[in-house]
Amino acid sequence: MTLRTLHRSSAILIALFAFVHIANHLAGMAGVATHIAFMDAARLVYRNLVVEIVLLMCVAFQVGSGLTLALRGWRLRRGFVPWLQALSGAYLSFFLLVHVGAILSGRVLLNLDTNFYFAAAGFHVPPYPYFFVPYYFFAVVALFAHLGCAAYWQVQHRPGLTRVLVIAIPTAVAAVVxxxxxxxxxxxxxPVEVPAKYKATYGAFK
Ligand code: HEM
Structure with a gap:
């Protein structure tokens, strides 16, 4: 098994989680209570000890193997798709390290329920929105662009339009989502009223 094959296999589990996870955030459009109810139900699966350990190990492996693949042959890389794949993967590595680190710290060190409000707090204490808006926006776009690049290699012998669409459609949908x-x-x-204990993590006390 090559590093690339293992990277693909581990991506399947992370992508499965990420689709449910993103659906969870979209469910918030029906209200914060719906977002939290969805998360409570989804947590029954991904917070199961075995599932969570496997998921977090896959995340760690994905970051390590992804950075290795991106750095390998960095100077030899030519063309739009190889660069999009490497750069979206590099951003996802950065995002996953910071994101999962923040979630686990929030849970273990700050003893917070890392629910909707944990994610929303950074948007409600200036100047942190300048960080969090692009941080989350590009995470979702990079994920779908990266998966689109993986699909591209499966259809690389098909007509040009198919090759363009397997990247363009998921990336455009991701930008809207x-x-x-x-x-x-x-x-x-x-309206979103973030409880004070979540804002306090950014040094805001009201
Ligand atoms: C749309 C922006 C996103 C927001 C607002 C967000 C927010 C959150 C929140 C609040 C949690 C804690 C969940 C819980 O306590 O049950 C979480 C966990 C997590 N997120 Fe995200 N997330 C986003 C995108 C992503 C993406 C794109 C990925 C993967 C590529 C991802 C991967 C993870 C992982 C691996 C965990 C840890 C799950 C666990 O073991 O508890 N997130 N995220």
Whole structure:
């Protein structure tokens, strides 16, 4: 088995989780209570000890193997798709390290329920929105662009339009989904009142 094959296999589990996870954030459009109810149900699966350990090990492996693959042959890389694949993968590695680190710290060190409000807090304490808006937006776009690049290699012998669409469609859909999630967390689609204990993690006390 090559590193690339293992990277693909581990990606399947992470992508499965990420689809449910992103659906969870979109469910927030029906209200914060719906987002939290969805998360409570999904946690029954991904917070199962075995599932969570496997998921977090896959995340760690994905970051390590992804960075290795991206750096390998960095100077030899030619063309739009190889660069999109490497750069979206590099961003996902950065995002996953920071994101999962923040979630686990919130849970273990700060003893917080890392629910909707944990994600939303950064959007409600200036100047942190300048970080969190692009941070989450590009995470969702990079994920779908990266998966689109993987699909591209499966259809590389098909007509040009098919090759363009396997990347363009998921990336465009992701941009819309990411925008909705960011607007939702920022309280622009409906009022969001973030409890003080979540804002306090950013040094805001009201
Ligand atoms: C749309 C932006 C995103 C937001 C607002 C967000 C927010 C969150 C929150 C609040 C949690 C804690 C869940 C819980 O306590 O049950 C979480 C966990 C996690 N997220 Fe995200 N997330 C986003 C995108 C992503 C993406 C794109 C990925 C993967 C590529 C991802 C991977 C993870 C992982 C692996 C965990 C840890 C799951 C666990 O073991 O509890 N997230 N995220």
């Amino acid at each position: 990411a925008l909705l999630i960011v607007l939702l967390l920022a309280g622009k689609l409906q």
